[in-house]
Amino acid sequence: DNFDQTKIPQATAKRLPLYYRFLESLQASGKHRVSSSELSEAVKVDSATIRRDFSYFGALGKKGYGYNVNYLLTFFRKTLDQDEVTRVTLVGVGNLGTAFLNYNFTKSNNTIIEMAFDVDESKVGQNIGNVPIYHLNDFKEKIDSQVEVAILTVPAHAAQGIADDIVEAGIKGILNFTPARLSVPDDVRVHHIDLSVELQSLIYFLKHYPL
Ligand code: ATP
Numbered sequence: 001d002n003f004d005q006t007k008i009p010q011a012t013a014k015r016l017p018l019y020y021r022f023l024e025s026l027q028a029s030g031k032h033r034v035s036s037s038e039l040s041e042a043v044k045v046d047s048a049t050i051r052r053d054f055s056y057f058g059a060l061g062k063k064g065y066g067y068n069v070n071y072l073l074t075f076f077r078k079t080l081d082q083d084e085v086t087r088v089t090l091v092g093v094g095n096l097g098t099a100f101l102n103y104n105f106t107k108s109n110n111t112i113i114e115m116a117f118d119v120d121e122s123k124v125g126q127n128i129g130n131v132p133i134y135h136l137n138d139f140k141e142k143i144d145s146q147v148e149v150a151i152l153t154v155p156a157h158a159a160q161g162i163a164d165d166i167v168e169a170g171i172k173g174i175l176n177f178t179p180a181r182l183s184v185p186d187d188v189r190v191h192h193i194d195l196s197v198e199l200q201s202l203i204y205f206l207k208h209y210p211l
Contacts, residue, residue: 008079012053018043019053020076026069035066087147089171090116091162092154093123093133096177100151101128113151115142139165149173156180163190 022042026034036054040047054067057075088105090097090113097116105111117136118124124135134142150166152159152174159180166174167188174190176182179197182190 008056012056013079015043015045015049015053016076016080018045019050019072020080023069023073023076027073032069033066034069038066084110086111086149088113088149088151089143089147090131090151090153091118091136091139091166092152092158093118093120093128094153097151097153098128100153101131104129104131111149114147117142136162136165140169143169143171145170147171149175151175151177153177 019039022039023034036047036050039045039050043050045053054072057079088111090100093101093116097118101113101116104113113131116128116131116133117139118133119136121135123133126133147169148171150171150173152162152166154162156178157180159176159178160182163174163176163182163184167184172188174182174184174188176190176192177195179194181192184190
């Protein structure tokens with residue numbers, strides 16, 4: 001607790017989940033320590049970078065010993081919020097939204113989609129993957145201040161209006177799966193995942209930059 005999380009560089013923060021997954025599998029197999037070269041090989045990050053990353057949170061490997069797996073895991077859990085459940089809502093229970101509700105991220109993360117919204121009367125009142133679906137009109141009433149993230153899987157034309165509702169409800173993170181570019185205040189973070197753009201870009205790279 002005696003370090004400032006905001007001082008971890010973003011590039012380091014992005015690698016933490018990689019380290020975390022590997023360390024978890026080490027712990028599960030009963031290993032108590034790991035060297036930076038072992039880690040390096042497993043996560044494909046060079047060992048100098050790993051040592052620098054770890055030094056930000058005071059984990060200094062001992063020569064001939066390496067790093068203590070349990071210590072690192074305890075740290076990562078705190079930093080990655082793996083100890084806390086992040087509550088998520090989803091708007092738009094179409095094909096993609098339905099897939100997310102059934103999947104619900106429970107296996108890989110401490111995140112839970114706890115309610116979903118739609119305007120289609122045939123969907124409102126149903127449960128999918130144990131997640132209740134409510135009418136969008138009841139959004140404000142149902143959402144409380146503990147919901148941190150909204151997943152947006154509505155048609156593009158509906159996206160901005162719903163984003164405004166999401167912002168008004170105090171939600172600070174939006175995972176936007178629609179092609180629409182959203183305008184939100186500076187304190188709201190939007191991550192945009194446009195699947196058709198991602199696919200086109202992969203195809204472009206395959207054609208023009210063969211490995
Ligand atoms: P489906 O085949 O179930 O319609 P889809 O993913 O092909 O799924 P979309 O047109 O992308 O269909 O709509 C996704 C979901 O968003 C649908 O369930 C639709 O009812 C819902 N939806 C449409 N407009 C709104 C809106 N303004 N607010 C909330 N949900 C909406």
